Amino acid sequence: MKDSKDIVKELIQWYKENARDLPWRRTKNPYHIWLSEIMLQQTRVEAVKPYFQRFLQTCPTIEALANTEEDTLLKLWEGLGYYSRVRNLQKAAKTVVDEYGGALPQDYHALRKLKGIGPYTAGAIASIAFSLPYAAVDGNVLRVMSRLTADERDITLASTKGAWEEELSSMMPTGDEGNFTQGLMELGATVCLPNGNPKCEICPVRKYCQAYRKNAVLQFPVKSPKKERTKEYLSVFFLVHRKKIALQKRDGKGLLSGLWQLPNCNQEKALPVALSEWGILSGNIKDMKAQKHIFTHIEWHMSCYFVEVENENKDFLWLSKETVENEYALPSAFKKIWQEGCSLLED
DNA sequence: AATCCGGGGTC
DNA sequence: GACCCAGGATT
Numbered sequence: 001m002k003d004s005k006d007i008v009k010e011l012i013q014w015y016k017e018n019a020r021d022l023p024w025r026r027t028k029n030p031y032h033i034w035l036s037e038i039m040l041q042q043t044r045v046e047a048v049k050p051y052f053q054r055f056l057q058t059c060p061t062i063e064a065l066a067n068t069e070e071d072t073l074l075k076l077w078e079g080l081g082y083y084s085r086v087r088n089l090q091k092a093a094k095t096v097v098d099e100y101g102g103a104l105p106q107d108y109h110a111l112r113k114l115k116g117i118g119p120y121t122a123g124a125i126a127s128i129a130f131s132l133p134y135a136a137v138d139g140n141v142l143r144v145m146s147r148l149t150a151d152e153r154d155i156t157l158a159s160t161k162g163a164w165e166e167e168l169s170s171m172m173p174t175g176d177e178g179n180f181t182q183g184l185m186e187l188g189a190t191v192c193l194p195n196g197n198p199k200c201e202i203c204p205v206r207k208y209c210q211a212y213r214k215n216a217v218l219q220f221p222v223k224s225p226k227k228e229r230t231k232e233y234l235s236v237f238f239l240v241h242r243k244k245i246a247l248q249k250r251d252g253k254g255l256l257s258g259l260w261q262l263p264n265c266n267q268e269k270a271l272p273v274a275l276s277e278w279g280i281l282s283g284n285i286k287d288m289k290a291q292k293h294i295f296t297h298i299e300w301h302m303s304c305y306f307v308e309v310e311n312e313n314k315d316f317l318w319l320s321k322e323t324v325e326n327e328y329a330l331p332s333a334f335k336k337i338w339q340e341g342c343s344l345l346e347d
Numbered sequence: 348a349a350t351c352c353g354g355g356g357t358c
Numbered sequence: 359g360a361c362c363c364a365g366g367a368t369t
Contacts, residue, residue: 037365038365039364040364040365041363041364041366042352042353042354042363042364042365043353043354043363043364044354044355044356044364046355047354047355047356048364079354080353080354081352081354081355082352082353082354082365082366083352083353084351084352084366084367085352085366088366088367115366117366118365118366118367119365119366120365120366121364121365136364138363138364138365139362139363139364139365140364141364157348158348182364185364188364189363189364193362194357195357195358195361196357196358197357197358227350254351255351255353256353257352293353293354294353294354294355295352296351296352296354297351297352298351298352331354332354332355333353333354
């Protein structure tokens, strides 16, 4: 790549002077780096901050993580999304304990074999924690490099990402591996922003940027459109019996697997039928505010009902507000309904 | 190569 | 509403 040596040098210099002070940048503990990189997958820095510290208080070491109850881990991950991340994290922790004596292997290919560690995360841990010459290519890096070189290749293609992984690994500066990796991502996160507001006027590598030179920054990166979401229509129930609220564990597979939810069914089913199939003697049904929740590939349109029922069935758990909030992982999709239901409970 | 898997910020 | 994101596993 043209001017690559100079670009690397400028970028590292800029990063050293402008790096944000983040909790996981104050440590060289590979486990902490690992945890932060998993939490940061598809997730913004500000969202991760409160979770990172709290998680480490409960799981201060890889061995502690390996031995923590899964429900506890899900509660720690509650609201962060992509819950398979924390299951895979624990699987990997057990592997690290069993096969590596509780310390992460200082080897890219060994890291890559651990559950939940893909090309990006392996590169991030290798370069940041172990000063190994492996690039970490994420969405930020692809955007930065696409603009810097006015690269027309579609960044959603695996081939494009693979090419940048090789190219950037070959550019990796000895002694500044972690700074290079983090500098690229920091530039993407704070300067080379997506959409309409890249801050080219403060960019440390502007003079090398081909897209800037062509006055075409917003034409990069090139990416193919993504598929549209399907809509699902649900009836969701806040069922109450003697101040206890019904909670149901979701299936072990698929969306939000293993988390807890308010009982719900397809909107096509009549409400009294749904309740009777659950063995609930229906009481007074009050309408609650309708809710919409958007996932990556699904939209939930929820009609919501507050129902004071006459009996507790055995398919659900009937729990107090406090118990649920302290111990059960409830996905964000249900949070607003939960809040409204609890306030109705007060009356 | 396509699909599945959360959630929140921004314009 | 549209777009984006510090991705990886599964098929």
